[in-house]
Amino acid sequence: MQRTRLDTARIRAARRVIDPVFLDTPLYRCEALEPDLGCEVSIKLETANPVRSFKARGTELVAAKLAATGASAVVCASAGNLGQALAWSARGRGIDVTVVASRSATAAKLDRIRALGARLELVDGDHESARERAAALARRDGIRLLEDSLDLETCEGAATIGLELAAAARPFDAVLIALGGGALATGVGHVLKEAAPGVEVICVQPLRAPAMTLSWRARRVVTTDSADTIADGVAGRCPLPAVLGDLLLVADDAVLVEEASIVAGMRLLLDRAGLVAEPSAALGVAAILEDRDRFAGRHVVTLLCGGNVDARAYRRWVGAAPGRIR
Structure with a gap:
């Protein structure tokens, strides 16, 4: 099977x-x-x-693994909820978070990402454009890329x-x-x-x-x-x-x-x-x-x-x- x-x-x-x-x-x-x-x-x-x-159930695992390996930064693309969850989970573990989102994402979600201490980068286009930019940042900075559903x-x-x-x-x-x-x-x-x-x-x-x-x-x-x-x-x-x-x-x-x-x-x-x-x-x-x-x-x-x-x-x-x- x-x-x-x-x-x-x-x-x-x-x-x-x-x-x-x-x-x-x-x-x-x-x-x-x-x-x-x-x-x-x-x-x-x-x-x-x-x-x-529900997203923090996953980001808690990500942040715990990053902290255990001494990683200091992570980047993800998000429509809003994943970014909030990652920012929350990483905040208490001393991990810097960058969230890439579409400019058209829900404003309340973006505001909450900022309030939780993450760096927010907005891109033109939709979520697929945000995914491409997040991957580019991870390659450039040599940091963990969190890919929702794939990881x-x-x-x-x-x-x-x-x-x-x-x-x-x-x-x-x-x-x-x-x-x-x-x-x-x-x-x-x-x-x-x-x-x-x-x-x-x-x-x-x-x-x-x-x-x-x-x-x-x-x-x-x-x-x-x-x-x-x-x-x-x-x-x-x-x-x-x-x-x-x-x-x-x-x-x-x-x-x-x-x-x-x-x-x-x-x-x-x-x-x-x-x-x-x-x-x-x-x-x-x-x-x-x-x-x-x-x-x-x-x-x-x-x-x-x-x-x-x-x-x-x-x-x-x-x-x-x-x-x-x-």
Whole structure:
């Protein structure tokens, strides 16, 4: 049987390295969502931590390894959440961080990267342009380049979420995972295929940023010319072959959802559950909204992977009154 690049023993060991503030995040049934979605829904809440996303599970491993080897600097490309997480993890370990991001990235995420002490370099173009610049800086300065989803720390850190899901007291039938570069999907999927093989692993991506889903369906890398979606955290155009190889082994399905469904999911999460979700985090709810029949009568877990939003854009999307989010 083919194996992914990930190793379950390393994933279990990762829990001893990751700061406990990022571990054992809430997992609970959210009955308030169920009348709208038509199925039993549980939420795995990855926003209740200092960086408001799951990304620090991976950056904690990266920063710990860098500190152990005496490295003093690291660079990454980020749409915002990875950069925040890396800055947080490196700050206490004396490691200098440079984050390269697109000028079009969410301003609130960029502000938080700066506030956490990282050097921020903005580039024209999209996330792929940021990846190219980060790689160039790493070569020029001779420092570690952190490549999200390609570097195993990012996948195996995310995979600790899978361990927590597998240990859940109540069984569930399917898990809905936001799909971008692939670290979250391959990490969680790897663990569940070993520990809970009966759980359907469903990846969800915006229709307007479909590269990894198209690649999964074609079983080969498919690149796209654009990734024009409000879900900036998953807006890649050029899937990595090694990550796709892992995804092909662990994902049961990959679905695409409309922008309107993403917005509807964000609104439901706010109005019914009191949760602020960035667009990428609402993809699972969007998938249920678009195909209620598929999930009817099932117990579904959706991963809320991030809650970093631009307040103005968020109010516009969900139609919230100004006083409802600061």
